[in-house]
Amino acid sequence: MDRQAEALRLAEALLEDIELQRLKASEIVLKASRLARLVGHDDLQEFLSLEREGYAVRQPAKWISKAGRWVNDDREKYIPIPLVRVEAMREGARQAMEALRGGGNFSGDNALIASRNHDERITSNADVYGRLDAICGQVVATTYDMVADVYHELLFSELQATLFAQAQADVDGTLAEAGGSALDKIEKVSARLRDGDPESVSQALTTCRRLIDAVADHVFPAVAESYEAGGHSLEVGQQQVLNRLQAHVHSTGASHGRRDRIRRALKDLYSRCSAGTHSEVSVQEARFVFLQTYVLLGEVLTLAGDARENE
Template sequence: MQEKKVALQVIEESLKELESPKGSILSAVQKLQRSASIVGDEEKRLWCSIQLGDSTYVHPLKDLSDFLVEHQDPSTSDYEEGISKRIKILKKLGLNHEIHFTNEEINIKLDASGGGYVNIGFVEERYADLVRLKKGNDGTYYKNHLNNHLNYVKKKAHELASDLYKQLRFSGTVSNCFDLLRDAVDDKLLDLNPVISEQLMLAFKSVSSKKEEEWSQALTTCRRLIEALADQLYPAVNDKSSGRVLGQTQYVNRIWAFMDASIESKSNKELAKAHVDFLGSWLEKINKLSNKGVHAELGQLEATKAVFHIYLMIADILEYMEEKPESEGKPDINLATIDEIEALLGVNRTIAKEIFKYRVKEGGLDCESLSKIGGVGPKTIQKAKQEFIIDE
C-alpha cells in the first residue's frame, strides 16, 4: 500500500511537469519511469528507458531504423528476413510494436536533425539553445524538428502517465467490478432511454472531476435522473400504492411502486424497495443541506456515493425489466420483457415501452386495455392473441 502511495505521488508530479508550459519533459519521463518501476509496469518503464537513451534498447532500435532507411522495398526477401530478425531481437528485450516502436515513433526517431534516439534531455537542451540564440538550426539540429520530437514525447508521456495514474488512483477489485457494472448499466439504459443514460454518464464524469462545483452539479443531476426514470417506469397517477402517494413530485414512491409490481420474489422485492427508500431519503437529506448552503458536507465523496447508489438501483430495475421466466409454449404478455413485446408484436421500440409502462401502471394487460394504448391497433391485438397468453 505504501509503494502504491509513493507511485501515485510520483506520477502526479510527472503529470504536473507535462501539463505545465515550463515543465521539463526529461523530469516528467524520469518520474514516469520511476512510478512504473515501483508498480512493475514494464512496458511503460521500457518506453521511458528508450526516451532516456538507454543503449540496451536504443542500439537495436536504431539498427531497425537504419535498416528501414536502407531497404525501402518491402517486397524483397532481404527486407522480410531483415525485419523479422530485428523484431525478434527487440521482442527478446521485452519491446513490442504497439508501444515501443510504433510507426509514429520510428518516423520521429528516424529524423537525426530532430535528435533521433538520443536522451530527451539532450533534445530539450538543443531546442532551448536554438530558441535562445534565435536560430533555426546549428548545422546539425533543426529547431522545428527538435520541437516535433519534444511534442511527440510529451504527448505520448502524458498518455502513458494518465493511464498509470488512473490505474493507481482507481485500482482494486471494487473499482474494477464497478467498471463492469457501470458499462453494463450504461449499455442497457441507453437502449431504454438515451436521455437518462446520458444524464447518468454525465453525473459519473462530474464526480470524477477535481472541481467542487461539478460535485454539486452531479447531485443535482442525480435527482433529475431519478425523476426522469420514475416518469419512464411509472408515470404519475392520482392513486396510492400501499399508502404512498404517486403524484408527479413523488418520484421515489413511483419507482418503489414499479418494483412492487415487477418483482416476483418477496425477498428480492423487499430488498429492492428498501434500496429505493434508502436512496430517496439520503438524496432528500443531501438536497436539504444543499438548499441551506451547507457546502462543507457536500464533498466529492457524497456525490460519488449518490452516483454509485443510482447505478446499483438501476441495475436492479433493468434486471427485473428483462427477467424472462421459464415457460412452455406461448409467453404470458404480463410477464414478457420489452424485447419480447417488441419482437413478437412487431411494433417499434417506443410502442413496446408504452405497452410495458401501461402494464406496470395498471398491474396487468388484457386485450381491452391493450387497445387503449396509443399506436396499438386491431392488427396488433390479433398479433397479441397469436403470440402471447392474454385475456380477452
C-alpha cells in the first residue's frame, strides 16, 4: 500500500477509535505512534514518545500542559510516569473505591472515627482517580487534535494528487503532440531539478521557453495578417509568440477573465524563462517555473476541447 494512503487510512481509523471510545488511552498512543512515524510528524512523535516512556526531569512544559500532568497551579511539580502506568494506577484507585463502598457498617466506641477514616480513604482514592483520569483524557484530546490535523493535510494532499493526475492525463497527449523535440528533454531536466543540480537551471528555463514556442506554433501558426481579439489588433507573426497564444485562447471562446489570467501568466513565465540565468534563478524556483509552464500550457491546449464540450 502507498505510504500516504496507508497513513490516511490509519488516521481516519484512529479518529473513529477516539470518537467511539473503542481504545484505551495507551492503545491510542501506540496506534498514533505508527501514524506519526509514517508521516514524519515531529511534534506528534515527541509527545507520544514522552507518553510511552515517561517524562524526564526536564521536559518541554508545553507537553506537560497538553497532557494535564501538572500537580498544582504553580507548575513546579508534575506526574512523570508513562501513560500505561497512569492507567494502571487509575484502575487501582477505582478498584479501591469500589471495595471501600462495599463496606461501611461501623459500631462500638470508635465507630465515628472509623467511619470518618473510611470516608477519607474513599475521597483520597477518588481524588487520585480523578487526577489520573484527567491525564488520560487530556492525552487523548491532544492526540486527537494533532491526528485530525494530519488527517486533513493528508486528505488535501490526496485531493491535490487526484486533481493533478486527472489534469496530467488530459495534458500529456496534447502536450506531446504540440511540444515536439522540446518535450523530449522534459524528463531529463525534471530529473536533474529533482536532484537539485544547479547546472539544470539554465537548461530547464531554455526548455520551458522552447516548449512555449512549440505550443504557439502548434495551436496558432504564424501568419502575416493581424488577428482581431475583442477590438484589439494582434500581430501574429513568427516572433509574436505570446500574441499567437493569446489569439488562440480568444478563438476558443474562453471568458474574458480566463483569457486575461492566461495572458498575464504566460507573459510572466516567458519573461522569466528568457531572462533567467544561474545567478537569478535558484533550483527551487526553476522547479516551480517548470511546473507552472507545464500546467499553463496544458490548460491552453485543452481549451479547444472545453469549447467543443460546451457547444
